[in-house]
Amino acid sequence: xxxxxxxxxxxxxxxxxxxxxxxxxxxxxxxxxxxxxxxxxxxxxxxxxxxxxxxxxxxxxxxxxxxxxxxxxxxxxxxxxxxxxxxxxxxxxxxxxxxxxxxxxxxxxxxxxxxxxxxxxxxxxxxxxxxxxxxxxxxxxxxxxxxxxxxxxxxxxxxxxxxxxxxxxxxxxxxxxxxxxxxxxxxxxxxxxxxxxxxxxxxxxxxxxxxxxxxxxxxxxxxxxxxxxxxxxx
Amino acid sequence: xxxxxxxxxxxxxxxxxxxxxxxxxxxxxxxxxxxxxxxxxxxxxxxxxxxxxxxxxxxxxxxxxxxxxxxxxxxxxxxxxxxxxxxxxxxxxxxxxxxxxxxxxxxxxxxxxxxxxxxxxxxxxxxxxxxxxxxxxxxxxxxxxxxxxxxxxxxxxxxxxxxxxxxxxxxxxxxxxxxxxxxxxxxxxxxxxxxxxxxxxxxxxxxxxxxxxxxxxxxxxxxxxxxxxxxxxxxxxxxxxxxxxxxxxxxxxxxxxxxxxxxxxxxxxxxxxxxxxxxxxxxxxxxxxxxxxxxxxxxxxxxxxxxxxxxxxxxxxxxxxxxxxxxxxxxxxxxxxxxxxxxxxxxxxxxxxxxxxxxxx
Numbered sequence: 001x002x003x004x005x006x007x008x009x010x011x012x013x014x015x016x017x018x019x020x021x022x023x024x025x026x027x028x029x030x031x032x033x034x035x036x037x038x039x040x041x042x043x044x045x046x047x048x049x050x051x052x053x054x055x056x057x058x059x060x061x062x063x064x065x066x067x068x069x070x071x072x073x074x075x076x077x078x079x080x081x082x083x084x085x086x087x088x089x090x091x092x093x094x095x096x097x098x099x100x101x102x103x104x105x106x107x108x109x110x111x112x113x114x115x116x117x118x119x120x121x122x123x124x125x126x127x128x129x130x131x132x133x134x135x136x137x138x139x140x141x142x143x144x145x146x147x148x149x150x151x152x153x154x155x156x157x158x159x160x161x162x163x164x165x166x167x168x169x170x171x172x173x174x175x176x177x178x179x180x181x182x183x184x185x186x187x188x189x190x191x192x193x194x195x196x197x198x199x200x201x202x203x204x205x206x207x208x209x210x211x212x213x214x215x216x217x218x219x220x221x222x223x224x225x226x227x228x229x230x231x232x233x234x
Numbered sequence: 235x236x237x238x239x240x241x242x243x244x245x246x247x248x249x250x251x252x253x254x255x256x257x258x259x260x261x262x263x264x265x266x267x268x269x270x271x272x273x274x275x276x277x278x279x280x281x282x283x284x285x286x287x288x289x290x291x292x293x294x295x296x297x298x299x300x301x302x303x304x305x306x307x308x309x310x311x312x313x314x315x316x317x318x319x320x321x322x323x324x325x326x327x328x329x330x331x332x333x334x335x336x337x338x339x340x341x342x343x344x345x346x347x348x349x350x351x352x353x354x355x356x357x358x359x360x361x362x363x364x365x366x367x368x369x370x371x372x373x374x375x376x377x378x379x380x381x382x383x384x385x386x387x388x389x390x391x392x393x394x395x396x397x398x399x400x401x402x403x404x405x406x407x408x409x410x411x412x413x414x415x416x417x418x419x420x421x422x423x424x425x426x427x428x429x430x431x432x433x434x435x436x437x438x439x440x441x442x443x444x445x446x447x448x449x450x451x452x453x454x455x456x457x458x459x460x461x462x463x464x465x466x467x468x469x470x471x472x473x474x475x476x477x478x479x480x481x482x483x484x485x486x487x488x489x490x491x492x493x494x495x496x497x498x499x500x501x502x503x504x505x506x507x508x509x510x511x512x513x514x515x516x517x518x519x520x521x522x523x524x525x526x527x528x529x530x531x532x533x534x535x536x537x538x539x540x541x542x543x544x545x546x547x548x549x550x551x552x553x554x555x556x557x558x559x560x561x562x563x564x565x566x567x568x569x570x571x572x573x574x575x576x577x578x579x580x581x582x583x584x585x586x587x588x589x590x591x592x593x594x595x
Contacts, residue, residue: 140490140491177382178382184381184382188378208379214384214387216387216388216430217387219431
């Protein structure tokens with residue numbers, strides 16, 4: 001089991017000399033391996049703080065959930081927002097609103113994927129791409145559900161033996177991906193990026209995100225990946 | 235953990251910036267042009283691009299860069315080709331300079347890079363060479379994303395609901411409307427600093443029905459065909475048509491910015507309009523559109539137009555002369571272009587019509 005990711009500030013934030021409001025986290029432990037991607041809502045004052053704390057709260061929730069005996073996936077996601085509210089103190093939840101995507105390869109042989117808000121949470125299962133997130137509720141870019149402003153998690157559970165890669169991406173990436181080339185994009189991550197040495201992989205991914213080819217793109221961009229080097233064995 | 239990654243991100247930013255600076259320091263005067271025939275013209279642009287990379291606030295370089303770009307475009311070289319050559323050469327052809335630079339330079343930037351590797355690392359040390367090897371390994375995997383991403387900017391749709399009933403033929407109103415829409419489309423097409431690609435559609439209602447006179451297309455691709463005036467005012471049918479268009483994700487994808495809907499009418503609707511308007515205001519996507527309204531003449535129904543706006547703070551404007559129609563569209567154009575230039579084109583940019591030098595509607 002391997003995980004990696006990268007995050008870069010988009011041209012809009014670079015122009016304003018503002019920091020990246022996307023965050024990602026990768027961690028492994030007794031629970032297995034976890035990647036999280038969070039996108040702070042750009043219109044909020046503490047978006048970066050909210051996104052950072054979303055990653056931390058998710059890790060805490062996973063640890064506690066594992067320690068308590070690994071209940072249902074809904075039990076896991078229900079733990080995240082209270083911990084996030086605890087983490088963002090002293091700031092207001094509406095100022096810290098952030099999306100949250102997670103993929104957890106658990107030692108019980110299952111991979112848990114959950115998504116709240118925009119972005120992409122996808123796995124390759126038996127060669128086919130399956131997406132987990134809800135369709136964008138409002139129908140236009142930069143409008144989303146999030147921690148702090150309510151919303152419904154999209155959740156799915158997979159057998160690790162059936163999947164070989166899980167990909168999380170913020171909306172700055174997922175909105176510009178061609179739906180008909182999504183399988184190729186995931187294959188590129190698995191076959192060409194995941195196979196690099198860690199430093200080269202990280203540099204390569206960052207470079208790709210910094211030189212994003214879509215014209216006039218604005219958003220921060222983040223990708224985090226869980227990859228099984230030899231197919232689906234956790 | 236996240237903090238370690240965050241630190242790594244910052245280090246990486248330093249590396250990227252430092253690499254850029256190294257390229258600037260050493261220059262690339264002897265680099266061959268990427269496009270045959272365009273090399274000489276593009277050379278000046280590349281130099282300007284590098285000046286801007288060194289100092290993005292260099293106003294003189296900014297102005298000269300845009301003037302030079304416009305000149306090349308007039309020569310028939312496409313914007314895509316120009317930018318492709320600039321970015322292709324500067325960012326990709328050579329790749330980032332290896333840390334173990336063969337010329338053994340001792341510029342400040344290189345010293346910083348060496349410090350980044352380790353205090354005792356020398357340009358040809360195994361550690362530096364390993365780093366350079368990693369650079370090259372990463373380089374080989376570049377550029378695939380182009381194949382997987384859309385090649386167009388996010389669209390910002392502008393939909394005009396134009397009253398083309400018979401009464402619009404009086405007092406030159408239909409001519410003024412045609413001129414104003416044409417002028418708006420041309421302004422959008424010429425918009426250089428936009429962060430979105432402005433698409434325009436025109437729904438004409440008159441002659442017993444509402445029809446899509448101009449399909450939703452990027453403004454730069456539209457050749458405006460003038461519309462004639464005849465018949466009654468089936469505004470309800472126009473509302474249904476705009477809902478159908480905005481809700482259709484094949485026409486307006488989810489990556490699009492919120493659309494702008496502009497309603498221009500000189501009379502009372504002649505069909506059932508209340509239910510279609512309610513459908514519009516209740517629809518998931520169409521209800522989020524920014525809305526502008528212009529009532530022309532005394533026959534326009536201000537109460538109905540206000541209902542279309544559905545926002546007590548918004549105002550339905552009125553025009554009594556043909557030139558006021560043009561001014562209204564100038565204001566709409568200004569508001570939309572301000573939105574597309576803003577950091578978040580989804581945000582509502584309030585441009586008061588008094589910003590026009592001859593505001594009179």
